[in-house]
Amino acid sequence: MEPTYEAFEDDAALELPSEPMRLNMGPAHPAVHGTIRMVLDLDGETVQNVDVQPGYLHRGFEKSCERGTWAQVFPYTDRLNYCSPMLNNVGFALAVEKLLDIEVPERAQYYRVILGELARITDHMICNGAGAMELGAFTPFLWLLKVRDWVWDVLERETGSRMTHSFGRIGGMAAPPTETFAEDVTDLLEQVEKVTIETEALLLRNRIFVDRMQDVGILSKELALSMGATGPVLRSTGVDYDVRKAHPYMVYDRFDFEVPIGHKGDTYDRFLVRMEEIRQSVSIIRQALEQMPTDGPVNVDDPRIVLPEKREVYNTIEGTIAHFKLVMEGLKPPKGEVYGYTEGANGELGFFIVSDGSGTPYRVRVRPPCWFNLQGVRSMVMGGMLADIIPTFGSINMIGGECDR
Amino acid sequence: MSKKVLDRLKKELGDTILETSNFRGDDTAWVAPKDWVKVATFLRDDDALQMDHFIDLTAVDYPEREPDDARFDVLLSVRSAGKNHRLRLKTKVEAGADLATLTGVWAGADWAEREVYDMFGIKFSDHPDLRRILLYEEFEGHPLLKDYPIERTQPLVPYRDVEDIAKLPPFGLDEGQPFARVDWKERLAGNDAQVSPSLGVDAGQLRNISDSQIAESEHSDMLQTLAGSPAPAPGEG
Structure with missing residues (x-):
């Protein structure tokens, strides 16, 4: 015979005695992209407490920077946020250029903007695509990755490498744009726009997706600011802080673009903000292609900063000496410290650099946007359900290489 | 715009601000370690400054400055979301000395201070949870110190004792x-x-x-x- 509940005097008697369960999530959890460990205290499925433990991808970026020349930092910056390496290259180059007090030629600035915005598009695609995939929507992920691959094809044609470009240089770029650059990018943008619409059509009216995203992982405006959140995570809470608008660098003040913001700060807002930013990046690239000078140098004309052309190195004594000095000693910025900051794909990407006047950086501190965004995860998931950690964490877009350095 | 921040600070706090500078457009103010939290709270709460957006906290090691001067620089970067200005606040911390924590002023200082502790060994007094964050607790030394050789190898760590591991x-x-x-x-x-x-x-x-x-x-x-x-x-x- 089945037991009847009336037999018990009160509901409390039905409750089984329970104590919080400690669950280890990560560091290699299949549904979490990024190596991170979360130690959870669970009451049933409710998260009572969580200790987020980053650091599994720590490889001493800042220490490694202190033993080469300034130019040798570029390959390391590629590996910070490896979803958008071009933005890191440009961010570091701009910081050193701020210390040197130089400005690169206009053509290089537009070139940097276009390549950087392409990198931002791929980064947002990966974040939103993977976020949807973790909720079971595999198709948009594949569609977005397909187009991201085409973006990478263009980047490969320009830089020679799909992912770790090391293409930025202090004082310009490694090479001028290829002849078909404008054409390639224009063709690409159509595909990007198309896949954005397709992805939204597939997801935003999907009840399961919306239910899993809305009102999940809410971060308040005040806490986000106080936590140091930047980028889409901060903008989803309703703060219109975008370094490109607030402190325009390079030629960003010449473009007409919007800064999308959310109003609730939940996972759904973060998804929408990223989707809209892809569109804004497309618009910026179109304007930049129109305004970009078709010829001209992409490097400053200063042999103390930029490597001479190979032809000069082999044929003139000045070129040989300049090359030798730059390679063996490195360029020597003046003594001092500056903080150069740009809008990375995840927020304010800052490089705090200290020079003692020698050819080796005295200190390179990167302010990783993920690090501070990730710090907010604890308050986002506390009190929520265990399963909601997956979309919340996905929408932070924590990139191990950048977060753990 | 940027000059206003330093002027305001000097006017309101007077001698507490030891020195100010503006190198390449970065506003910087020096304070003594004992005034660290006081000035930070002022930055956040003052109506004209409203530095509510925490940006970064880090340190730089200058071992050759010893023994005449303190070894570490600790730097704080903050900005105001409403007024869109920013400031770098700096202080000097001696080796082995504590610095008061800023976790009560900006919540974001939590992980940043843990990282500075991890990398430089600077202790933050009254920090709620001062553990290593990027490295593991058995790590010997603090890697971003200038006297930590980059090629140094760390010893192997035995398995940790965990309660109820038998389960x-x-x-x-x-x-x-x-x-x-x-x-x-x-x-x-x-x-x-x-x-x-x-x-x-x-x-x-x-x-x-x-x-x-x-x-x-x-x-x-x-x-x-x-x-x-x-x-x-x-x-x-």
């Missing part, structure tokens, strides 16, 4: 499943040890080995090693 896998000799693929034909034929050694013991296919027997055995080393992994070969008993 977690790996299993004892008589527990758990074998780590190999189960042959289901064997299983259907009644070889229960294929699925679980403990079932095998129940079915009389395996011998139950106790810890004392392991210690007495002449192959105790091998058996001890096995005790960390699943069962011995089935059909032993």
Whole structure:
């Protein structure tokens, strides 16, 4: 015979005695992209407490920077946020250029903007695509990755490498744009726009997706600011802080673009903000292609900063000496410290650099946007359900290489 | 715009601000370590400044400054979301000295201070949870110190003692499943040890080995090693 509940005097008697369960999530959890460990205290499925433990991808970026020349930092910056390496290259180059007090030629600035915005598009695609995939929507992920691959094809044609470009240089770029650059990018943008619409059509009216995203992982405006959140995570809470608008660098003040913001700060807002930013990046690239000078140098004309052309190195004594000095000693910025900051794909990407006047950086501190965004995860998931950690964490877009350095 | 911040600071706080500078457009103000929290709170709460957006907190090591001057610079970057201005606040901390925590002023200082502690060994007094964050707790030294050689290797760390670890896998000799693929034909034929050694013991296919027997055995080393992994070969008993 089945037991009847009336037999018990009160509901409390039905409750089984329970104590919080400690669950280890990560560091290699299949549904979490990024190596991170979360130690959870669970009451049933409710998260009572969580200790987020980053650091599994720590490889001493800042220490490694202190033993080469300034130019040798570029390959390391590629590996910070490896979803958008071009933005890191440009961010570091701009910081050193701020210390040197130089400005690169206009053509290089537009070139940097276009390549950087392409990198931002791929980064947002990966974040939103993977976020949807973790909720079971595999198709948009594949569609977005397909187009991201085409973006990478263009980047490969320009830089020679799909992912770790090391293409930025202090004082310009490694090479001028290829002849078909404008054409390639224009063709690409159509595909990007198309896949954005397709992805939204597939997801935003999907009840399961919306239910899993809305009102999940809410971060308040005040806490986000106080936590140091930047980028889409901060903008989803309703703060219109975008370094490109607030402190325009390079030629960003010449473009007409919007800064999308959310109003609730939940996972759904973060998804929408990223989707809209892809569109804004497309618009910026179109304007930049129109305004970009078709010829001209992409490097400053200063042999103390930029490597001479190979032809000069082999044929003139000045070129040989300049090359030798730059390679063996490195360029020597003046003594001092500056903080150069740009809008990375995840927020304010800052490089705090200290020079003692020698050819080796005295200190390179990167302010990783993920690090501070990730710090907010604890308050986002506390009190929520265990399963909601997956979309919340996905929408932070924590990139191990950048977060753990 | 930017000059206003430094002017305001100097006007309101007077001698507390030791020095100001503006190099390449970065506003910087120096304070003494004892005024660190006071000035930070002022930055956040003052109506004209409203520095509510925490940006960064880090340190720089200058060992050659010792013993005349303090070894570390600690830097704080903050900005105002409403007014869109920013400031770098700096202080000098001596080796071995504590600095008061800013976690009560901006919540974001929590991880940043843990990182500075991890990398430089600077302790923040009254920090709620000052642990290493990027490195593991057994790490020796603080890697971003200038006297930490980059090629230094760290010792191997033994397994940590965790409470109630006995409740977690790996299993004892008589527990758990074998780590190999189960042959289901064997299983259907009644070889229960294929699925679980403990079932095998129940079915009389395996011998139950106790810890004392392991210690007495002449192959105790091998058996001890096995005790960390699943069962011995089935059909032993």
